[in-house]
Amino acid sequence: SAVISQKPSRDICQRGTSLTIQCQVDSQVTMMFWYRQQPGQSLTLIATANQGSEATYESGFVIDKFPISRPNLTFSTLTVSNMSPEDSSIYLCSVAGLAGGPGEQYFGPGTRLTVT
Amino acid sequence: QKEVEQNSGPLSVPEGAIASLNCTYSDRVSQSFFWYRQYSGKSPELIMSIYSNGDKEDGRFTAQLNKASQYVSLLIRDSQPSDSATYLCAVLILTGGGNKLTFGTGTQLKVEL
Numbered sequence: 001s002a003v004i005s006q007k008p009s010r011d012i013c014q015r016g017t018s019l020t021i022q023c024q025v026d027s028q029v030t031m032m033f034w035y036r037q038q039p040g041q042s043l044t045l046i047a048t049a050n051q052g053s054e055a056t057y058e059s060g061f062v063i064d065k066f067p068i069s070r071p072n073l074t075f076s077t078l079t080v081s082n083m084s085p086e087d088s089s090i091y092l093c094s095v096a097g098l099a100g101g102p103g104e105q106y107f108g109p110g111t112r113l114t115v116t
Numbered sequence: 117q118k119e120v121e122q123n124s125g126p127l128s129v130p131e132g133a134i135a136s137l138n139c140t141y142s143d144r145v146s147q148s149f150f151w152y153r154q155y156s157g158k159s160p161e162l163i164m165s166i167y168s169n170g171d172k173e174d175g176r177f178t179a180q181l182n183k184a185s186q187y188v189s190l191l192i193r194d195s196q197p198s199d200s201a202t203y204l205c206a207v208l209i210l211t212g213g214g215n216k217l218t219f220g221t222g223t224q225l226k227v228e229l
Contacts, residue, residue, distance in 0.1 A: 033217075042204060042221045043160070048214065056214065092159055094217075101167065103148035103208040105217055107159040 002027045002098050004108035012114045013083055020079045021111045023093030028073035030097030033105065034066070037090045046091075049076040083115045119143060120207050122220035130228055135192040137223050139205030142186065148208035149181055149188045154222065155201045164190060195227045 003026040013019050023032065032049040047055040047068055055068035070076040080087050090112050094105040121140045129135045137151075148167055152160035166172045166179040166188065178191040188207075192199055202222040209218050 043219045045216060045218075058216075101148070101165045103215060103217065104150065104162060104165055105206075106162060110159045 002029070002095065002106065004093065004095060004106060006093060006108040006111050008111060009109065010112040010114075012116060015084050015115055017083055018079055018081045019083065019113060020077050021091055021093075021113075023076045023078070023108055025074045025095050027098070029095040030073070031095065031105075032070060032076045033094045033096070034068060034076070034078045035092045035094060035107075037092060037110075039089075043092065046078070049078075080113065083113075085115045087113065088115045089113060118220075119209060119218045120205055120220040122203075122205050122223045124221055125224040126226050127223055128226045128228055129195050131195060131197060133195050135195045135199065135225055135227070137190040137192075137203050137205075137225065139188045139190075139207075139220055140186055141188070141205075141207045143207065143209045144183075144186065146207045146209055149179070150206040150208075150217070151177075151179060151188075151190045152204040152206060152219075153201045154204060160204055192225075195225075197227050197229060200225055200227045 005024045007022045034046040035043045037043050045058050046061045047057040049068050049070040051070045067079045090110045092110045093108045096105045119142050151164040153163050154160045164179040166181045172179045176193045180189045202224045204222045205220040206217050
């Protein structure tokens with residue numbers, strides 16, 4: 001199975017600043033996604049990272065706040081911009097298109113972000 | 117109505133018992149269903165996928181799907197304390213923007229000695 005890594009694993013940031021989270025997979029994948037999981041909550045899809053084109057954002061999430069890059073089939077970044085305490089959350093990348101059934105997604109270890 | 121609904125629990129079962137976790141979904145055309153296990157402080161781990169009506173068994177885990185009732189369940193036989201975690205039901209929902217994996221809020225399972 002693929003190894004998915006995220007950097008940083010955690011960070012504490014001041015409000016108004018930005019943080020870029022990296023997601024790296026050790027094999028090529030067709031689909032990469034970014035999720036947010038707020039404390040005690042389930043996962044909410046932020047966007048689908050499309051290789052070579054703009055990300056597809058879910059309702060309530062905008063590119064200015066969460067710019068995403070996906071320069072190739074193994075790497076993606078999510079930036080959380082102009083942070084506020086409400087952005088404190090765990091951010092997870094996931095991948096699909098590996099060996100397995102249709103629609104299966106596998107998650108990276110997550111990035112725990114605290115905004116003060 | 118939420119797209120994917122689960123009882124939040126906690127569901128407490130004694131060690132060795134069968135744990136039964138349930139999930140209902142609203143989208144009648146969904147074809148793919150998943151169970152993830154999430155330990156506290158960790159990311160979700162895929163444990164079962166099911167695509168057709170009936171039962172699918174993998175070790176101590178059995179997933180059950182009933183598309184007519186829009187219901188999917190996960191049975192854990194011979195529950196162990198290491199099974200204590202939150203179990204997330206996820207449904208692949210077809211949208212205009214592509215397929216989207218939608219998660220329930222999760223059921224917390226506690227297996228007691």
